[in-house]
Amino acid sequence: MELPERDGDGYLTDMSAWTPEIGSAMAEADSYKLDEVKWAQIIKAREFFDEFGSVPPIRKFAKYIGEEQNNVFKLWMTGPMKPITKYGGLPKPTGCV
Numbered sequence: 347m348e349l350p351e352r353d354g355d356g357y358l359t360d361m362s363a364w365t366p367e368i369g370s371a372m373a374e375a376d377s378y379k380l381d382e383v384k385w386a387q388i389i390k391a392r393e394f395f396d397e398f399g400s401v402p403p404i405r406k407f408a409k410y411i412g413e414e415q416n417n418v419f420k421l422w423m424t425g426p427m428k429p430i431t432k433y434g435g436l437p438k439p440t441g442c443v
Contacts, residue, residue, distance in 0.1 A: 380433060
């Protein structure tokens with residue numbers, strides 16, 4: 347699959363080009379493993395963005411999905427909002443990620 351154009355950080359330059367298949371291919375191209383739990387969080391982040399028009403900070407996102415913030419960090423083993431937004435076709439998060 348040919349990926350749509352991405353910026354220097356690997357984010358889509360056109361959010362409307364995102365599909366689950368594109369997100370999966372982006373992760374694969376980056377050698378990043380996405381499981382069902384991570385995909386569920388990506389979809390929830392997209393729902394949040396659709397509802398509120400912004401990418402949530404991790405505290406707000408953890409509350410939104412009903413999960414402890416520490417568990418979200420453990421799952422992603424990094425600042426979770428960066429890969430969540432990147433592979434979810436959302437804008438780059440601002441502030442603490």
